[in-house]
Amino acid sequence: LAFALHGWQRMRKLLAIFGNTFLTVLICVTFATAQAEDKIFSEAELDQMMAPIALYPDSLLSQILMACTYPADINDAIQWSKNNPNQKGDAAVNAVQDKSWDPSVMSLVAFPQVLAMMEKQPSWIQNVGDAFLANSEGVMDTVQKLRNKAKDDGNLKTTEQQKVTVEEQPSETIVIIEPADPQIVYVPVYNTTVVYGTWWWPHYRPWYYYPPGYRYGSAVMRGIGFGIGIGITHALWGGC
Numbered sequence: 001l002a003f004a005l006h007g008w009q010r011m012r013k014l015l016a017i018f019g020n021t022f023l024t025v026l027i028c029v030t031f032a033t034a035q036a037e038d039k040i041f042s043e044a045e046l047d048q049m050m051a052p053i054a055l056y057p058d059s060l061l062s063q064i065l066m067a068c069t070y071p072a073d074i075n076d077a078i079q080w081s082k083n084n085p086n087q088k089g090d091a092a093v094n095a096v097q098d099k100s101w102d103p104s105v106m107s108l109v110a111f112p113q114v115l116a117m118m119e120k121q122p123s124w125i126q127n128v129g130d131a132f133l134a135n136s137e138g139v140m141d142t143v144q145k146l147r148n149k150a151k152d153d154g155n156l157k158t159t160e161q162q163k164v165t166v167e168e169q170p171s172e173t174i175v176i177i178e179p180a181d182p183q184i185v186y187v188p189v190y191n192t193t194v195v196y197g198t199w200w201w202p203h204y205r206p207w208y209y210y211p212p213g214y215r216y217g218s219a220v221m222r223g224i225g226f227g228i229g230i231g232i233t234h235a236l237w238g239g240c
Contacts, residue, residue: 039130044204046142049127051192051206052117054146055156055224057177057185064114065139066104068129073101074118077108081115088112089231110230113187117209124207146196147175153197155223161186162226184229195223 041049053064067074080096081087087095092109099106108114118125132139150156151166158164160180167174179185192206193199199206211227 039134041127041131041135041138043142044201045127046131046138047146047201048204048206049124049131050139050142051146051196052124052208054143055150055177055188055190055195057162057179059178060111060114060185060187061143061177063104063107065128065132067102067108068125069133070102070105071122071125071129073105074108074115074125075122077101077105078115078119081109081112085112090233110232111185111187113211113227116211120209121207144172144174147177148173149196150223151175153195153223155190155195159224159226161229162188181229183231183233185232186226186229188224188226190224 053061056064076099077096080099081092084092084095087109089110092112093106096106096109108118128139147156151164156164156175156177158180163178163180165176165178167176189210190208192208
């Protein structure tokens with residue numbers, strides 16, 4: 001009974017964070033976890049690992065987490081994006097429907113900025129995938145911990161680009177991030193050593209990424225900035 005209750009609470013937490021997207025992620029991760037060897041990461045490692053993406057919109061974050069369990073597909077998608085620099089949004093996703101990649105990876109070609117970031121961190125991709133397969137609940141807890149820190153520091157809030165909702169639950173505070181316009185997704189740009197306040201693991205400082213040509217304005221220096229919105233209708237939703 002205790003195990004069943006814990007499992008139900010875990011499912012409610014993940015559904016609260018990712019909504020319907022989680023139903024797809026749950027099926028995929030359950031299948032993949034059965035084939036994966038568990039790899040244990042410390043709290044410091046998880047904080048460092050998730051800091052660069054914890055403030056991404058839930059729908060995009062969930063696809064990144066799932067895609068990281070397919071590193072070979074991501075490498076192919078990165079190369080495709082580099083070979084097709086003018087493709088983004090739904091047009092890019094439609095253009096790769098003939099590929100054998102996982103749908104989560106296909107969804108990321110809509111965001112060349114995200115793939116360019118991932119290209120810089122190949123070991124990070126592998127680690128995120130391993131962590132998500134071995135301990136998805138720990139990853140979700142880390143995301144919420146980081147979001148709450150950014151919120152409490154005054155850097156995570158509703159803007160023209162995103163809607164931030166706070167849900168108070170009996171044992172924790174759930175922070176949900178959604179696009180302000182469901183069909184336009186903005187990828188946030190932020191300095192991970194600033195947005196969460198003073199970083200608390202001196203030996204596990206997180207990396208951060210500024211897109212080429214991005215103007216490092218005061219918004220990023222203080223907290224979160226945004227580039228150009230990407231038009232999306234169905235790219236962030238898929239099956240296994």
